[in-house]
Amino acid sequence: MRRPFLFWFISPAALVAAGFLLAMAAVLQYAFLAFIPGELQPGGFTLQNFREMMKPLYAGVFFDTVKLCFLTAVLALLAGYPLALALVRARNPYVKSAILIISVTPLFLGEVIRTYAWIIVLGNRGFVNGSLMALGLIDAPIPLLFTRLGVVVALVHVTLPVVVIMLAAAIAHIDRDLERAAAALGARPLRVFWTVTLPLSMPGIIAGLTTGFAWTFSAFATPQLIGGGRVNMVSNLVYSLGFASFNFPFAAALSVAGLVLTAVALAGFRLLLRPLHKVGLT
Amino acid sequence: MILAFRLLVLLLLAFVLMPALVAIIAAFEARAIIAFPPQGFSWRWFERALNYEDFRTGFAHSVFVAAIASTLSVIIGSMAAYAMDRYQFRGKATLEALLLAPLAIPHFTIGLGALILAAQLGQSRGWPVVILAHVVLVLPFVLRSLYVSLKNIDPRLEQAALSLGARPGRVIWTVTLPALAPGLAGGWLFAAILSFNEFTASLFVTSQRTQTLPVAMYNYVREYADPSMAAISALYILLTTIVLVIANRFLGLGRILGTEDGRN
Numbered sequence: 286m287r288r289p290f291l292f293w294f295i296s297p298a299a300l301v302a303a304g305f306l307l308a309m310a311a312v313l314q315y316a317f318l319a320f321i322p323g324e325l326q327p328g329g330f331t332l333q334n335f336r337e338m339m340k341p342l343y344a345g346v347f348f349d350t351v352k353l354c355f356l357t358a359v360l361a362l363l364a365g366y367p368l369a370l371a372l373v374r375a376r377n378p379y380v381k382s383a384i385l386i387i388s389v390t391p392l393f394l395g396e397v398i399r400t401y402a403w404i405i406v407l408g409n410r411g412f413v414n415g416s417l418m419a420l421g422l423i424d425a426p427i428p429l430l431f432t433r434l435g436v437v438v439a440l441v442h443v444t445l446p447v448v449v450i451m452l453a454a455a456i457a458h459i460d461r462d463l464e465r466a467a468a469a470l471g472a473r474p475l476r477v478f479w480t481v482t483l484p485l486s487m488p489g490i491i492a493g494l495t496t497g498f499a500w501t502f503s504a505f506a507t508p509q510l511i512g513g514g515r516v517n518m519v520s521n522l523v524y525s526l527g528f529a530s531f532n533f534p535f536a537a538a539l540s541v542a543g544l545v546l547t548a549v550a551l552a553g554f555r556l557l558l559r560p561l562h563k564v565g566l567t
Numbered sequence: 568m569i570l571a572f573r574l575l576v577l578l579l580l581a582f583v584l585m586p587a588l589v590a591i592i593a594a595f596e597a598r599a600i601i602a603f604p605p606q607g608f609s610w611r612w613f614e615r616a617l618n619y620e621d622f623r624t625g626f627a628h629s630v631f632v633a634a635i636a637s638t639l640s641v642i643i644g645s646m647a648a649y650a651m652d653r654y655q656f657r658g659k660a661t662l663e664a665l666l667l668a669p670l671a672i673p674h675f676t677i678g679l680g681a682l683i684l685a686a687q688l689g690q691s692r693g694w695p696v697v698i699l700a701h702v703v704l705v706l707p708f709v710l711r712s713l714y715v716s717l718k719n720i721d722p723r724l725e726q727a728a729l730s731l732g733a734r735p736g737r738v739i740w741t742v743t744l745p746a747l748a749p750g751l752a753g754g755w756l757f758a759a760i761l762s763f764n765e766f767t768a769s770l771f772v773t774s775q776r777t778q779t780l781p782v783a784m785y786n787y788v789r790e791y792a793d794p795s796m797a798a799i800s801a802l803y804i805l806l807t808t809i810v811l812v813i814a815n816r817f818l819g820l821g822r823i824l825g826t827e828d829g830r831n
Binding site: 289290291293294295297298299301302304305306307308309311312315364367368369371372373381382384385386387388389390391393394395396397398399400401402403404405406408410411412414415416419442445450453454457474499502503505506510519520523524527533536537540543544547551 | 569572573575576579580582583584585586587589590593600601602603604642643644646647649650651654656662665666668669671672673674675676677679680681682683684687699702703706735736739760761763764765766767770771781784785788789796797800803804807808810811812815820821824826
């Protein structure tokens, strides 16, 4: 086929892609430049930023971030699966729409509002503590805000919508005749789910887990405000290094390391889940 | 078992909804604190939120940025999606990978990169940087929803028009574009909402002069503890829900998000 307008059609997108590439190259370049305190302009080439990162303080934040992201992705997967299944399988169109809208609304509220709402839920005089105290179940508020538990719960809420979308897309593509065949052969609903539906939705599970992990890694306001400085993620470290100490080279180096780490973690997920995928007979 | 499953789904939906409901209730608190159960009833935090200068300018900035960024991404995205769907060309896979990459890259990295690049170009924190960062961030979503729409257009319609003697430009204008219209509208809306909400990258690339609403709200939460933020959240939640319900009614949210494939 002839390709009329090809050049005009892809040029604007190519410009955007080039801009993105240049921005990423700028981060990479800064990661290898020396920080001169009191100066906004970085100095010459150095590996010092990456050496600095090995310090327990920073390595600890990395380790913590990965743990938080993994935990959040798994919990979001566990919570998201029933929602996605109900969304795809609901017969009543109103129920279907309601489940979809409720599940994705948080995505369209942005991280700031969701995080703020969780502050009201988790605070000492917040919804959970206020309700429990009004019911006389506790005398003094349980600390929830500024704890890991609080951060994880809020992160799961932030990550859940994407995981639901990924899972629903995969479940929607399952051929229902396979389930019907299993049922016709005498399998009970739970067995049909366990031996047919779940294995066939494995691509969605992998996509949900990896996207959930990457999405959580990107979270900034949630760990910053709910963690209140006690739970720090790489994103918070990058921001405070940039805007509190103007150490942009080190912030850039942390970003690069974060990217590499996410890529390795995602590749690891795929490798780990591959045998599972095979056992699932897909 | 079906009952237990339904109960579980209801509980999960309640978990998703609960924070938003709690924020809405807290917005009507009469005192100057956030506390449960609220005491008294007052509209005054809504009044304060609507009159708060940073929220007003932030809202105007967000509308401005979202309108331009989503329009640009739909124009750029639809042309690119069409070319990538219908043509084979060198570098296609690379271009597509680059355009979709921002999905997998943390927003703080993209924000930091945009900030450094802008500083190097002497364009620090102006509108072009903010808008460009938003275009980069929402383009993957626009592309995704446009691919789905393009796949649903029967290529024979275009071939028929071509074989009847229409020139390619006319085919695109009279056949492809009208068939693509719902997809374009859906993509535009999706992009506008995402850009309106974009926070982390905006925090890096905006200044006091260009701060968007989410950035203004973030700064407010850090400084004040009164229910004004709950009031603005309540308005925000209301607005978003209305937009989503309308989008679902007219464009099919499931189709925009790719959670349906029509066979079920």
